[in-house]
Amino acid sequence: MYSQQSEWQNLKYEIPKGYSFIRIDPGKRENEISVKDIYLSGNSKVTVNIKEADLKFNQIKIGNYDENEHFVLSSTGSDPYFHFNMELLLQESTNNINIGLQLLTIITSLLVAVFSFFIGKSLKQILKFGRDFFVNRTLIMNLAKNDFKTKYASSYLGVLWGFINPLLTIATYWFVFQVGLRSGDIGDTPFIIWFIAGIIPWFFFSEALSSGTNSFAEYSYLVKKVVFKIELLPLVKIFSAFFVQLFFIVFIFVVYAFYGHLPTIYSLQLIYYVFCLVVLIVSLTFLTSAVVLFFKDLNQIIAVILQMGFWFTPIGWPVSMLSDFWAGVFKLNPMFYIVQGYRDSLIDHIFFFDRPYQTIYFWLFCLVMFTFSLKVFKKLRPHFSDVL
Incomplete structure (x- = not known):
């Protein structure tokens, strides 16, 4: 939920045990959403590399990606979302010792x-x-x-x-x-x-x-x-x-x-x-x-x-x-x-x-x-x- 437009918001989600596929819905309204700093936090913090992650996009256009893991999503349909398999990243975040x-x-x-x-x-x-x-x-x-x-x-x-x-x-x-x-x-x-x-x-x-x-x-x-x-x-x-x-x-x-x-x-x-x-x-x-x-x-x-x-x-x-x-x-x-x-x-x-x-x-x-x-x-x- 946004308090004001053009302000960065920290969104946190708890991943239930046994799940590895993550799906994010940016909303049905036609708009552009900037995303940065996606990471998993378990025993240690693991950053999600967007270029290396196997992302699947549906009715979403991605653009303006830069080296700071910052990219812009544009909704192009009535059911926009993206999902990816985070099984290896989850294992890394839980196995590493902080x-x-x-x-x-x-x-x-x-x-x-x-x-x-x-x-x-x-x-x-x-x-x-x-x-x-x-x-x-x-x-x-x-x-x-x-x-x-x-x-x-x-x-x-x-x-x-x-x-x-x-x-x-x-x-x-x-x-x-x-x-x-x-x-x-x-x-x-x-x-x-x-x-x-x-x-x-x-x-x-x-x-x-x-x-x-x-x-x-x-x-x-x-x-x-x-x-x-x-x-x-x-x-x-x-x-x-x-x-x-x-x-x-x-x-x-x-x-x-x-x-x-x-x-x-x-x-x-x-x-x-x-x-x-x-x-x-x-x-x-x-x-x-x-x-x-x-x-x-x-x-x-x-x-x-x-x-x-x-x-x-x-x-x-x-x-x-x-x-x-x-x-x-x-x-x-x-x-x-x-x-x-x-x-x-x-x-x-x-x-x-x-x-x-x-x-x-x-x-x-x-x-x-x-x-x-x-x-x-x-x-x-x-x-x-x-x-x-």
């Missing part, structure tokens, strides 16, 4: 084993935190509601500012990207609904991380003088920001309905991805809220990271623009999993279990980060009152 890939697999397996051991040793602490949250859930929600109200208490419009600012930001980015930079639709999806599916979870992430980082400083009177489970304070700030996120989830469905995209069974996945987003923020905030008391510059560092993170997360641009290597690097950002998940649920209609490796990576990242954050928090907690 040393780099094997080393990466071994290193990844070792890291997973180490992280699993690290998480297992702290499992009791993690379960205790979950139990404390469940027992004190009413208190946390009441404090979060009060925090949300008092945040805008001194302004005339009050809590409306919590919704006005994000709406104006969406309008600004829409104008810059679609009107100013003339960004086209993403496939068959209007740019605006593709864009809001990415920026709305980012609003919650940036606001909750920023406010949660300063939770102990803001509630210093609870930390110093009152017997209180202070590890729950970052949750108060996170759920205070969550009220705005709930509004914008409703906003998403209203905008999508306006464009004719009604809710489907896949839309229920938003519950899962919102939960993922909360877990990610909690795992990061427990670390930042403890460290910032001793390292005040962390607030400025987080502000810079969030500013850069917006552009390094594919929110306003599709990751398909990148090469395979750089796409893989950008997917290491855990917020990519969330943004992609919102779009999978609302646009692409893909279940989260259809992305098993990304799901495993995300949850491993969160568990490792949360375990590390709890250990740092436990070590620094006795000194909180000294620096507040």
Whole structure:
């Protein structure tokens, strides 16, 4: 599927086991299609040499072939296609051993084993935190509601500012990207609904991380003088920001309905991805809220990271623009999993279990980060009152 004409698109196909003949249909419409860089990827990458391959063409004219494996196809009938036997190339791609890939697999397996051991040793602490949250859930929600109200208490419009600012930001980015930079639709999806599916979870992430980082400083009177489970304070700030996120989830469905995209069974996945987003923020905030008391510059560092993170997360641009290597690097950002998940649920209609490796990576990242954050928090907690 092309998002725009005259742009190169990476097309990937999985070849079922036992098949060796490949057939490619460029479409019935009379047109010209440029093709380059055909290769098979198994244990190793094998490039298909068009001159040497036994290609069979039907109602297709081939022209403009060059030494870079780049050629142009022109449809000449109602059923254009070409096919060729790739049995030898398949054998070559599966029999060759990619040393780099094997080393990466071994290193990844070792890291997973180490992280699993690290998480297992702290499992009791993690379960205790979950139990404390469940027992004190009413208190946390009441404090979060009060925090949300008092945040805008001194302004005339009050809590409306919590919704006005994000709406104006969406309008600004829409104008810059679609009107100013003339960004086209993403496939068959209007740019605006593709864009809001990415920026709305980012609003919650940036606001909750920023406010949660300063939770102990803001509630210093609870930390110093009152017997209180202070590890729950970052949750108060996170759920205070969550009220705005709930509004914008409703906003998403209203905008999508306006464009004719009604809710489907896949839309229920938003519950899962919102939960993922909360877990990610909690795992990061427990670390930042403890460290910032001793390292005040962390607030400025987080502000810079969030500013850069917006552009390094594919929110306003599709990751398909990148090469395979750089796409893989950008997917290491855990917020990519969330943004992609919102779009999978609302646009692409893909279940989260259809992305098993990304799901495993995300949850491993969160568990490792949360375990590390709890250990740092436990070590620094006795000194909180000294620096507040």
